[in-house]
Amino acid sequence: MTEQGQVMQELSGNILTAQGWVRGSINFADKIRAIQGEVSDPNANADCYILPGFIDLHVHGAGGKDTMEGGEAIKVISRMHARHGTTSMLATTMTAPMSDLEMALQALSTVCGQRQSGAARVLGVHLEGPYINPGKLGAQPDFAHAGSLEQVKKLNAIAPIKLITLAPEVEGNLAIVSQLTALGMRVQLGHTLGTYEDGVAAMENGATSFTHLYNAMSRLDHRAPGMVGAALAHATYAEIIPDLLHVHAGAIKTALRAIPKLYCVTDSTSASGMPDGEYMLGRQVVHKCLGGVRLADGTLAGSTLTMDQALRNLVKIGLELDDASKRVSTYAADFLGLSDRGRLQADAYADLVVLDRELNLIAVYIEGEKIELKDA
Structure with missing residues (x-):
């Protein structure tokens, strides 16, 4: 004892x-x-x-429950992911009206920073929107708008926001990047139509990562490198979804050569751990079929990935186990500045x-x- x-x-x-x-x-x-x-x-x-326990910084749901439901949903979600090796996570919200976000964070406030038996530790919140580009919503509902420092402070007073995804080209967003980082929050670029130059400017102002690299962002072209080009040229960190459906294995390998601390997330939805059928992602109805999750129009809408499968997928495409382990654990901890998680010492x-x-x-x-x- x-x-x-x-x-x-x-x-x-x-x-x-x-x-x-x-x-x-x-x-x-x-x-x-x-x-x-x-x-x-x-x-x-x-x-x-x-190995070190897995750390997932982008979790929307699991077990039929979605973070935006509030109530007891996060307990179901964190328990399901714990059974697949996730020991720490960020509960991730959707683009939504302020009232919906306040309700979701109110429920999260009871578990953030408190150890729940049988469940992954919820380190805080990943606010994915609403400060994104309405022209690059992906599976996000159409409630996008310009960033508001006052809104973020109000939400952060309810539950701790550790990470925010925003589109730097949206008017007013670039100006708040440095203010958000000054509050101790990490800023990721995502759901963006921004140019390479927009990405570089945001990084110069304190943005440090990219949300689900390649997905929902302007693509790389040799004359217009886009947001993907900014990530590949300058980022130390970026998250990627290694379900081998969101991103081709070759594109993952490209990112691995360019971004030293590329780390994996699931972007998991309420459909994770559930049979095929209809589920909710925020206010959106999504359909799980053959391992994928999509909107009615076929747009990918998160995943059913778990972190143990993410590890196996990395090894499958050629990574050594020690390298793969860092990308499902250590680098995410490093990104959040945590020296007491993501490593065995x-x-x-x-x-x-x-x-x-x-x-x-x-x-x-x-x-x-x-x-x-x-x-x-």
Whole structure:
């Protein structure tokens, strides 16, 4: 037992530490106490893999529930994703009227910063809109408008906003980027028709990432590089959806060569973990069929991806497991400035996943709590 009465636990296997692979044991309660073993090539044995828990910064829903529903929806969502290895997440909103956003954040305020048993830790909110370009809505409802610092402050007073997606070319948006970053929020560029120059200007003002790279943004052309070009030329961080439906494997590899800390998100919807059928994404009806989620007109509308599958997909297209792990965990933590998550080292939270040799989940621990996987 620890001084706080927490039970000490121990796991053994191929442990991906912050310094590399170690074959040995990891001791933990709510936080990691020690990692012991020898540097080893995990391909030289048949032991399980122990990796940092997954961190997903773009989650709209799961289990038939959507973040915008308010109420108890976030508890269902965070529990479902925990069963697939997500140990921390940002609850992501949709473009919507202010009243809808206030209702959604009011529900989120009860879970942000509080540990819910059996569920992924909700670190805060990703406000995806409404400060986006109405000409590049994707699956967002048509409630887009120019950014408002006053609105953001009002929402942030309800629940902590960690990340905001906006379109820098919308009049007035560029001016608030530096103000948002001064408040400690991360700004991503997305749902945008902006030019390469718009993207560069936004980054010079403090924007640091791009929302679901390639999707819902102006494309790369050799004479008009667009927002994709700005990301590939200048970004250290960007999120990408590796379900191999939103983005071709070749385009993922292109981004991997250009963006050092490209990290993965699910952009998951209420259809995640559910059978084919109709579901809600904010105010929009979406249709799940054959693994995809679309609006009635065929537009992709989020995904049914889970982070354990994202890891497997990265390895499938050629990434080494240690590299893939960083892109579903460490780099997202780095982006948010979190040094105690997304890595296995002493004094970091005991957020970890155990996988077999085929990268199927064996166990998930969130701040030392073992998560029941029976419904995964």
